[in-house]
Amino acid sequence: MKLATFNINGIRSRLPALLAWLEREAPDVVCLQELKAPDSGFPEADINRAGYGAIRHGQVSWNGVAILAKDAQPVETRRGLPGDPDDTHSRYIEAAVNGVLVGCLYLPNGNPQPGPKFDYKLAWFERLIAYAKQLLDSGHPVVLAGDYNVVPTDFDIYNPRSWLKDALLQPESRACYARLLEQGWTDALRTRFPDEQVYTFWDYFRQHWERNSGLRIDHLLLNKPVAAMMRDAGVDRWVRGEPHASDHAPAWVVLDLEGAADSTKKTAVKKTALGSTAAAKKSTARSTQATPSKKKTGK
Incomplete structure (x- = not known):
């Protein structure tokens, strides 16, 4: 299963680019951010014709997230991050x-900082950290994918000097991301490219795309069961070079679900065999204990 995350930066204006990417790369699951459209403005019919089922959580002009599934319908389990009933952002x-x-x-950007937008970013991050721990404790295979609006380290940006005041690089933002990883999440892209600068975002200024002056702010975090399934990860850079492109490129991970299922079956069979053997031994032991011994009488 190829699972991707893509900040589309306006789904209505960039629908042709999205459909072209879906046709060429055929991801199985897609997490979209920054739809900038209400639910009623989501192009569900076009997405369906492309072979994808979809759920979305839209908002007029801003924010908005969606999950697409190839030849399937995603089963919605939650809409909105818990922890603040007054938060109206999608x-x-x-x-x-x-x-x-x-x-x-789609984690808040937080600019300008300091200020209320940065405070909201950190508060949202705290809610994410708390909820992520609940997901880990559930034992289910989990992926948290999206635009985190955090550059984890200086290695994840072409040059941090001109971004030092940006909310994406602040120590508080990075500390939150680090705390998230410390729970036990695997950063798919950094794991796949431990010594290579890989970017997912290039802004529209000063020819940053042409010069490969990028940032890595789109992340796919895998819990331990899913990390064991990971076979590859990468970025579809070509999308960023297309006309009227989003300033993000899709990032993705490939998971071996069948291999994981086979491994689980083998483990279950092994446990069953061991259980059967143990049960047989116990049964034999009980049988031996239940059989009276013959005493020698000398007769």
Whole structure:
């Protein structure tokens, strides 16, 4: 299963680009962010014609998230991040797809900082950290994919000097991301490319795309069961170079669901065999104990 995350930066204006990417790369699951459209403005018919079922959590002009599934309908499990009933931003949606729980998120940008927008970013991050722990404790295979609006380290940006005041690089933002990883999540792209600068975002200024002056802010975090399924990860950079492109490129991970299922079956068979052997030994032991011994009488 190829699972991707893509900040589309306006789904109505960039629908042709989205459909072209879906046709060429054929991801099985897609997490979209920054739809900038209400639910009524979501192009569901076009998405369906492309072979994808979809759920979405839209908002007029801003934010908005969606999950697409190829030849399937995502089963929605949550809409909105818990922890603040007064939060009206459409930034989180969650669904079960092919046995994997997929959380699609669009973390607040936080600029300008300091200020209320940055405070909201950190508060939202705290809610995410708390909820992510609940997901880990559930034992289900989980992926948290989306635009985190955090550059984890200086290695994840072409040059941090001109971004030092940006909310994406602040120590508080990075500390939150680090705390999330410390729970036991695997950063798919960094794991796949431990020594290579890989970017997912290039802004529209100063020829940053042409010069490959990028940032890595789109992340796919895998819990331990899913990390064991990971076979590859990458970025579809070509999407960023297309006309009228989003300033993000899709990031993706490939999971071996069949291999994981086979492994689970083998483990179950092994446990059953061991259980049967143990049960047989116990049964034999009980039988031996139940059989009276013959005493020698000398007669």
